[in-house]
Amino acid sequence: MKAQSQSFTKISLTFIGLIIVSTVVMLLIGSWLTTMIDGPKGMNLIILQWFTTIGAMLIPGYWLFKQVKSTGQQGPLTLTVTLSAIGLFSLWMPLAEYAMNGLLGLAEASNISWVQKQIAESAAHAELFGQMIFMPGWAYRLMGALTVILLPAMAEEYFFRGGIQRLLGQMMSHRLALVLTALVFSLAHGLPLQVPYLFAGGLIIGYAYQVTGKLWVPMAAHALHNAIVYGLVVQGGPERLSGDHSMPVLAIVICSLGAIAASYVVIQSANKA
Numbered sequence: 001m002k003a004q005s006q007s008f009t010k011i012s013l014t015f016i017g018l019i020i021v022s023t024v025v026m027l028l029i030g031s032w033l034t035t036m037i038d039g040p041k042g043m044n045l046i047i048l049q050w051f052t053t054i055g056a057m058l059i060p061g062y063w064l065f066k067q068v069k070s071t072g073q074q075g076p077l078t079l080t081v082t083l084s085a086i087g088l089f090s091l092w093m094p095l096a097e098y099a100m101n102g103l104l105g106l107a108e109a110s111n112i113s114w115v116q117k118q119i120a121e122s123a124a125h126a127e128l129f130g131q132m133i134f135m136p137g138w139a140y141r142l143m144g145a146l147t148v149i150l151l152p153a154m155a156e157e158y159f160f161r162g163g164i165q166r167l168l169g170q171m172m173s174h175r176l177a178l179v180l181t182a183l184v185f186s187l188a189h190g191l192p193l194q195v196p197y198l199f200a201g202g203l204i205i206g207y208a209y210q211v212t213g214k215l216w217v218p219m220a221a222h223a224l225h226n227a228i229v230y231g232l233v234v235q236g237g238p239e240r241l242s243g244d245h246s247m248p249v250l251a252i253v254i255c256s257l258g259a260i261a262a263s264y265v266v267i268q269s270a271n272k273a
Contacts, residue, residue, distance in 0.1 A: 018060040026055025042131040046147050053155045061159030068166040081269045084262035085208040089221040091259035094252045100197040118193045126241040153223035160185045161209040161218050178206045211270045
């Protein structure tokens with residue numbers, strides 16, 4: 001146990017050091033490239049997003065993924081289980097978003113200065129998101145799509161599920177590792193008012209990884225969710241980035257019923273592990 005604890009400490013410290021070094025190096029490279037490339041304002045944001053995400057998450061996350069053995073339960077991975085695990089995140093999110101928008105509405109009605117500041121910061125974050133996806137020309141729009149759909153799905157899943165969740169799973173129960181990873185995932189986005197929504201998403205996608213033991217499953221689930229969000233924003237235009245744009249109640253009910261069915265399939269698979 002002592003040797004395991006020492007190994008955990010060594011890996012953790014190396015992981016933190018790698019995050020710092022790779023983030024600084026990649027940020028410097030990305031910043032230099034923005035001065036060399038002439039393009040729309042959103043293109044500079046995309047360059048910085050790619051380099052900082054690769055430096056802060058993908059490189060250290062992949063390193064940690066290779067250092068730690070999988071702790072997943074790895075139940076029977078049939079086609080039904082796989083599709084259910086991939087769809088779980090997207091099916092539950094409309095209900096979570098509806099509840100979150102209700103809470104944000106109450107928060108917005110308050111006169112608490114901290115809350116109002118966070119609402120303003122969330123709006124600024126949404127504006128930056130819009131600048132990356134609403135650019136002229138199909139090539140720029142393709143880069144924007146890759147940036148918001150595939151980049152976070154790959155980098156964040158290596159970092160959180162493939163790295164942190166696996167590492168914590170070596171020192172504690174799978175359930176506690178899942179909860180702590182989801183908490184870190186929600187806090188790392190830097191949007192306090194969205195922590196409940198992100199925490200729920202982290203639990204769902206982390207559980208999908210825990211059950212299947214395959215990192216490409218949460219990657220696919222994450223990318224599917226991002227693609228749906230991207231598609232809705234592109235279809236609705238820049239104005240969809242502000243205000244309450246929850247899905248119709250009937251659509252939420254249908255998605256929730258699908259989520260219950262998918263959850264049953266995934267949980268049954270976990271019980272057979």
